[in-house]
Amino acid sequence: MDMEACICREDLSPARMKSKPVSAGICVSQRKLRQIQDPIYRLLKQLHKVVYITQLPPATRHDVKRRLVERFKKSLFQFGSDPRNLKVELSKLVQGSSELMDSGFHSFAGGLRFNEDSGDRLREGVTYEQMQGIVEELLEDCGYYEATHSREADKRSRPCSSS
Known part of the structure; x- marks a missing residue:
């Protein structure tokens, strides 16, 4: 998925909402990710x-x-x-x-x-x-x-x- 098409909480300002195309997707901050064990x-x-x-x-x-x-x-x-x-x-x-x-x-x-x-x-x-x-x-x-x-x-x- 193209990261530009993803809406993050930080991107909810009105100026950013107008300039980026919107598609269904989830964007998670890198700080919230952790390593998992398979x-x-x-x-x-x-x-x-x-x-x-x-x-x-x-x-x-x-x-x-x-x-x-x-x-x-x-x-x-x-x-x-x-x-x-x-x-x-x-x-x-x-x-x-x-x-x-x-x-x-x-x-x-x-x-x-x-x-x-x-x-x-x-x-x-x-x-x-x-x-x-x-x-x-x-x-x-x-x-x-x-x-x-x-x-x-x-x-x-x-x-x-x-x-």
Whole structure:
């Protein structure tokens, strides 16, 4: 919308009303605007992390945690899954819900233990909170955060190209 066609409270003087064309629209002072958070951004960011882990080269050793993340991603896109289910599952993951994940994870993780000394067991299944921790741990281990920070720094240091 052309800003000239917009009427602001400051523009209600008789001299200005005559000189500017009027059209339907809303004009808001910059002082009244604030940054908002896109609620879907957090879900997409979490999905990106999960997909990133599943796209890593195969581990040299059998990695239970990676298999759990791969299994989670597969469950998000399995036959019969829909966008609503994807949103619900990612929301629970982002919130770190203490709810147990789908029963398929219970049967998969039921006999597995990460580290008995630390008490990090999965006998009862995997919660969304545990899965979130697993995702973050795997990302730290593979250098995800160093790579993303260096890409952001590169973007800031390079002038934008107009293509």
